[in-house]
Amino acid sequence: MIKKGFLSLFIAFALFTGFVFFPNAWIKAWISNEDVEQAKTNMSPLVFQGTYLQERMLQEPSSMPLYGSSELNRFDPFHPYNYTRATDAPYSTFMIGRGGMQSITHFLNFAAQENNLKDKKVVFIISPQWFTEKGMGEFHFSPNYSMLHAYDLAFNQEMDANLRKRAMERLLEFDTVKRDRLLKTMYQYQMSNGKEKPITGRMAMVAGRFHKALLEKKDLYYSLFPRKGHALKSNDKLIANQSFEQQLQHAEAYGEKRVSNDYMIEDRAYQRLVNAKFSKFKDIRKKEDYTNSPEYEDFQLVIDILKDAGAKPLFVSIPVNGYWYDYNGYPEERRQKYYDKMEQVLKDAKVAYVDFSDHEYDPYFIMDTIHIAWKGWVYLDQQLDQHWSQP
Amino acid sequence: MTPYGNIAFFVIIGLLLLPTILLGLRGKSSKRYNLFVSVIVLALIFGHSMNGTISLVLFTVFQVVLIVAYQRYRLQQNSGTIFIIAVLLSILPLILVKVLPILGLHHVFGFLGVSYITFKAVQMILETRDGLMKEKISVVELVYFLLFFPTVSSGPIDRWRRFTKDFHTVPSSEDYQKLLLSGINYIFVGFLYKFILAYLIYNYTLIYLPNHTYNYLTPFQGQLAYMYMYSFYLFFDFAGYSAFAVGVSRIMGIQTPINFNRPFASRNIKDFWNRWHMSLSFWFRDYVYMRFVLWMTKKKWLKNKFAISYIGFFLLFFLMGIWHGLEWHFVVYGLYHALLIISFDKFERWNKKHKRWPKNKWTHAIGVIITFHAVCFGFYIFSGTLF
Amino acid sequence: MDQQQVLEMLVELCEDEIIVENPDIDLFEEGLLDSFGTINLLVEIENRFNISVPITDFNREEWNTPNRIAGKLAERQ
Numbered sequence: 001m002i003k004k005g006f007l008s009l010f011i012a013f014a015l016f017t018g019f020v021f022f023p024n025a026w027i028k029a030w031i032s033n034e035d036v037e038q039a040k041t042n043m044s045p046l047v048f049q050g051t052y053l054q055e056r057m058l059q060e061p062s063s064m065p066l067y068g069s070s071e072l073n074r075f076d077p078f079h080p081y082n083y084t085r086a087t088d089a090p091y092s093t094f095m096i097g098r099g100g101m102q103s104i105t106h107f108l109n110f111a112a113q114e115n116n117l118k119d120k121k122v123v124f125i126i127s128p129q130w131f132t133e134k135g136m137g138e139f140h141f142s143p144n145y146s147m148l149h150a151y152d153l154a155f156n157q158e159m160d161a162n163l164r165k166r167a168m169e170r171l172l173e174f175d176t177v178k179r180d181r182l183l184k185t186m187y188q189y190q191m192s193n194g195k196e197k198p199i200t201g202r203m204a205m206v207a208g209r210f211h212k213a214l215l216e217k218k219d220l221y222y223s224l225f226p227r228k229g230h231a232l233k234s235n236d237k238l239i240a241n242q243s244f245e246q247q248l249q250h251a252e253a254y255g256e257k258r259v260s261n262d263y264m265i266e267d268r269a270y271q272r273l274v275n276a277k278f279s280k281f282k283d284i285r286k287k288e289d290y291t292n293s294p295e296y297e298d299f300q301l302v303i304d305i306l307k308d309a310g311a312k313p314l315f316v317s318i319p320v321n322g323y324w325y326d327y328n329g330y331p332e333e334r335r336q337k338y339y340d341k342m343e344q345v346l347k348d349a350k351v352a353y354v355d356f357s358d359h360e361y362d363p364y365f366i367m368d369t370i371h372i373a374w375k376g377w378v379y380l381d382q383q384l385d386q387h388w389s390q391p
Numbered sequence: 392m393t394p395y396g397n398i399a400f401f402v403i404i405g406l407l408l409l410p411t412i413l414l415g416l417r418g419k420s421s422k423r424y425n426l427f428v429s430v431i432v433l434a435l436i437f438g439h440s441m442n443g444t445i446s447l448v449l450f451t452v453f454q455v456v457l458i459v460a461y462q463r464y465r466l467q468q469n470s471g472t473i474f475i476i477a478v479l480l481s482i483l484p485l486i487l488v489k490v491l492p493i494l495g496l497h498h499v500f501g502f503l504g505v506s507y508i509t510f511k512a513v514q515m516i517l518e519t520r521d522g523l524m525k526e527k528i529s530v531v532e533l534v535y536f537l538l539f540f541p542t543v544s545s546g547p548i549d550r551w552r553r554f555t556k557d558f559h560t561v562p563s564s565e566d567y568q569k570l571l572l573s574g575i576n577y578i579f580v581g582f583l584y585k586f587i588l589a590y591l592i593y594n595y596t597l598i599y600l601p602n603h604t605y606n607y608l609t610p611f612q613g614q615l616a617y618m619y620m621y622s623f624y625l626f627f628d629f630a631g632y633s634a635f636a637v638g639v640s641r642i643m644g645i646q647t648p649i650n651f652n653r654p655f656a657s658r659n660i661k662d663f664w665n666r667w668h669m670s671l672s673f674w675f676r677d678y679v680y681m682r683f684v685l686w687m688t689k690k691k692w693l694k695n696k697f698a699i700s701y702i703g704f705f706l707l708f709f710l711m712g713i714w715h716g717l718e719w720h721f722v723v724y725g726l727y728h729a730l731l732i733i734s735f736d737k738f739e740r741w742n743k744k745h746k747r748w749p750k751n752k753w754t755h756a757i758g759v760i761i762t763f764h765a766v767c768f769g770f771y772i773f774s775g776t777l778f
Numbered sequence: 779m780d781q782q783q784v785l786e787m788l789v790e791l792c793e794d795e796i797i798v799e800n801p802d803i804d805l806f807e808e809g810l811l812d813s814f815g816t817i818n819l820l821v822e823i824e825n826r827f828n829i830s831v832p833i834t835d836f837n838r839e840e841w842n843t844p845n846r847i848a849g850k851l852a853e854r855q
Contacts (some may be wrong), residue, residue, distance in 0.1 A: 001571060002568045002572060005572040006568070006572065009572075009575060099605070139598065139603065142598075143594060143598060148550070189524075267536075269606075272605075272606040272607060273606055275606070275609040276606040276609055276610060277610065517834065518834050521832035521833070521834045521835065522832065523832060523834055523835060561838065661812060676813050677833060677834060678834075679812055681813055681816065681817055681833045682833060684813075684814065684817045685817050685820065685821070685833060688817060688818075688821055689821070696818070700814045703814075736814075737808075
């Protein structure tokens, strides 16, 4: 009995060591192109918080990724992923983003992929509701936080030192980061160029390198078994060989079938609001103002890292559902101030952008309260084609 | 460093305990070495805060002096007043820790595990009063018991007479192998509970509940889901922690009692309290409820002995409730459980006469289901979400 | 005090004849005795046999069957 017990312990230990020391190159060789293809649409946080699968996707010369948040999993026939396939576009796309992923999350991811972003065309969708008074909160930060990306940042020597310092300072404001004593020490050591905590800092860097290697290994094992792709809801005949106007008409008809209320909210989403007590949302945003938010600085980090990496981004400023926000007590004039400010930020940064803010009351451009879909995708698809054809 | 908080802690104690294991496997005593390890690990746990360290040292010295002095006194005399003063002195620091923050004096005094050490100390005074501590207590051993590092932060709460027996026993090589194996087993159960199950429950459900469900759940559904998920989380998190404590204790040759015995399979509420946070509920049972009831019965102040028992339950659960913190939801949580136990007790006695609820596997299953939901509702109160 | 007297006392306390039929039955496991019953038991032991058992000495693992209780009491007489 005891012998058996110890034997199983030794076997477990041997297996564990085997897994930990298994060569990375062998695991990578096992990750097929089909796995990578699944990962493009599986919308899995393991992909978003990992590095390897994203690296493979970015290294495909014809890929142009979409970065954003919860709108990205609004699959319908007009969704960019379905669009590029149906029209045999010269580029393909994949999506990085889910609910709660905001600028700082994307910053960390871009930082981890800096080497793969050189001259890469990417699209970044900016959501107005990120820019709340408090900005990114712990509640959204922690489930989307990638420890791997955060550790990677401490070893990133290519990034502009000042930018890196700004980012670390910002990250240290989050409890999730602060609680990680090892990471905190490494950041403090790096931020002070080794002046602060010279001994423990150096030790932390050694331990951190080891920890990062383990996280990379974990990412590779997760990448071996990617979740299956999302249900795509594609319908190529609404897209293929259809003019832009025809596509808009199809999208409008598609939306019309799914919306039957004055707020222009898709029926199932509307039902959820009713279940949650509709009247509770009246004037719920009376005091909200998206022009003053720590998110602006986080967003500046995104702009700066993409410049630092030499990427070619297209920024997309999307509107909210005007009907719904009126009911929420966030009036049009105040919303316009946000759109104006965002446009100014993008202009000042001298980056390519498109501004969809005049589609606030455009039926079927937004599918529910904040997410673009249907007609919104059709407009975006047109912009993607244009951005790809830019030199 | 929080005990069992991260992998580094396990690596450190794993390395520190290697000599313990080697000595144990050769059938030799690792007593002295374990004392040395304890000092190091306690320094790791408490060392980061000067304030906390000083508090801990003062507190331990205070309790040790109190216990030894009371024991010396008890060998000669046995006055009830002195006994009560000793008990009050022993719980005074705990009361201060709980009350001072309310008076606005934060961080003056307080450290991890203060209540668990208090439980052990009070227990020593009570058993001395009962005349069960006749032998001279070694101060080193007493400190080792009070600050036994595997259980120092959150239990399980061991008993002195049991602990000291283990401490003085040097297991044979074969016995130690069994201890070691079951210790490692417990630690891995802990990994499963705390770092896999509790982690998943927290990160995939609890952070969205009760009202961050993006309207996918109605407010009522959100609360309901929260109630059950919180209950499971509480169990796996705490049972995982307890399993670590039991496992590490065993490797050090101390068979710390287990804290959880499949609580969600309890067939009634009394059964539940024999399976949930056992070392705490047994402590309250033995040192509060039973003493109180015995005392009341002997004094014969109340004719109805069941009334005495019910008052005893209220006392027990009220104390257990406020022990968690001086807040309303903890008090209500305690009273809720007192009511459950009393109602069940009444039912049980009624059924003894009328025999309407037979004992078979069906009634057993129904009992488990009812108990489970009643208990989850209790945790819902406990969570403080309700009010 | 003999075994018979102890069993009689337990039958009265637990209100169940099974104690005589099976004096090795686990009283706690079967729900015949709980904390409250234990107190009554300790009071009865003191009244009938004039033996004082401190609560802290009443260990459920060692006092769980009628036979064991009788044995423990015999030790203390």
